[in-house]
Amino acid sequence: MRDKVCLITGGNSGIGKAAAIQLAELGIKVIIGCRNEERGSAALKEIKDRSKNEQVELLLIDMSSQASIKKAVNELKSKHKVLDILIHNAADFDISRKTPQFSKEDVETVWATNHIGPVLLTELLMDELTQSEQGRVITVSSQGLMMHPLLKVDLEDPEFRERKYSVEKTYYQSKLAQVMYTYWLSEKLKETPVTVNCIRVTNVKIDIDRYPDLSELMKKMYSVKSKFAISPEKMAETYTYLANSPDIEHVTGNYFNEKKESVKSSKYSQNQANIREVMELTMGYI
Numbered sequence: 611m612r613d614k615v616c617l618i619t620g621g622n623s624g625i626g627k628a629a630a631i632q633l634a635e636l637g638i639k640v641i642i643g644c645r646n647e648e649r650g651s652a653a654l655k656e657i658k659d660r661s662k663n664e665q666v667e668l669l670l671i672d673m674s675s676q677a678s679i680k681k682a683v684n685e686l687k688s689k690h691k692v693l694d695i696l697i698h699n700a701a702d703f704d705i706s707r708k709t710p711q712f713s714k715e716d717v718e719t720v721w722a723t724n725h726i727g728p729v730l731l732t733e734l735l736m737d738e739l740t741q742s743e744q745g746r747v748i749t750v751s752s753q754g755l756m757m758h759p760l761l762k763v764d765l766e767d768p769e770f771r772e773r774k775y776s777v778e779k780t781y782y783q784s785k786l787a788q789v790m791y792t793y794w795l796s797e798k799l800k801e802t803p804v805t806v807n808c809i810r811v812t813n814v815k816i817d818i819d820r821y822p823d824l825s826e827l828m829k830k831m832y833s834v835k836s837k838f839a840i841s842p843e844k845m846a847e848t849y850t851y852l853a854n855s856p857d858i859e860h861v862t863g864n865y866f867n868e869k870k871e872s873v874k875s876s877k878y879s880q881n882q883a884n885i886r887e888v889m890e891l892t893m894g895y896i
């Protein structure tokens with residue numbers, strides 16, 4: 611039997627790395643998509659060592675850049691004809707950022723990395739996903755959205771060019787858009803064996819050293835928050851379940867929490883007219 615192939619973005623740290631180890635332990639060929647060669651190579655070694663699986667690959671990809679995504683996809687296609695699992699885990703969420711940053715294609719980087727990049731990557735890998743007996747696309751959102759039940763995607767100004775910039779607002783807007791994208795794509799692919807589900811990540815321990823620009827106050831806030839956080843390994847169990855469990859091979863368009871339970875997203879995000887509008891906006895970037 612052919613080994614399954616999985617691409618997970620942001621596989622060099624946190625939940626992404628923990629999931630990559632779990633999937634490699636199951637004998638899946640894992641490709642970690644990372645933007646930094648040094649961090650990616652270090653993670654590659656660690657994942658191979660810890661999973662005892664040598665079939666792990668590094669793919670350099672900057673999810674904020676469409677040019678980088680296209681280049682990485684060409685590289686992946688030259689080695690793999692089939693992609694069984696695609697996990698959109700990478701995210702830009704540096705909460706110390708005070709002013710917007712823009713990608714090579716001049717798109718605000720949180721919107722570009724967390725929403726536009728995953729949509730483009732899936733589009734470009736659709737042939738490989740449909741070659742799988744049962745392809746799975748997994749998007750990643752955030753439980754923090756529950757604190758913003760009335761949040762909408764700003765169709766006029768999704769990149770905060772006119773509005774006052776808030777990294778928190780742009781982050782949650784991108785995560786809301788990913789939930790809506792999940793519903794849209796699952797509907798679009800409903801006649802195919804490819805399923806699309808989203809994960810509602812809860813409060814998970816992060817490596818604070820990854821954010822050297824955090825103020826002392828924010829560091830304190832994170833240290834309090836981390837007392838209530840679960841480990842990346844525990845959260846990664848939902849990733850592994852959605853990526854590999856036979857129990858859910860026909861389940862699509864669902865939103866799962868850290869207990870692998872199906873949960874509801876906001877009313878706004880479930881509305882078909884809203885989903886259509888957000889995806890029209892999204893496709894305009896691609």
Ligand SMILES: NC(=O)c1ccc[n+]([C@@H]2O[C@H](COP(=O)([O-])OP(=O)(O)OC[C@H]3O[C@@H](n4cnc5c(N)ncnc54)[C@H](OP(=O)(O)O)[C@@H]3O)[C@@H](O)[C@H]2O)c1
Nearest residue numbers: 620623624625645672673674699700701750752811813814
């Ligand atoms: N931790 C939480 O409490 C929490 C809560 C809700 C949702 N989430 C979501 O869970 C997912 C994983 O987060 P985590 O906690 O594991 O955080 P993390 O350790 O900071 O991991 C984020 C990963 O994304 C990568 N990344 C960022 N920008 C990228 C880009 N432009 N191109 C490619 N890779 C990029 C990072 O790579 P670098 O090493 O190069 O920066 C890193 O590997 C994210 O989608 C996050 O939004 C986390």
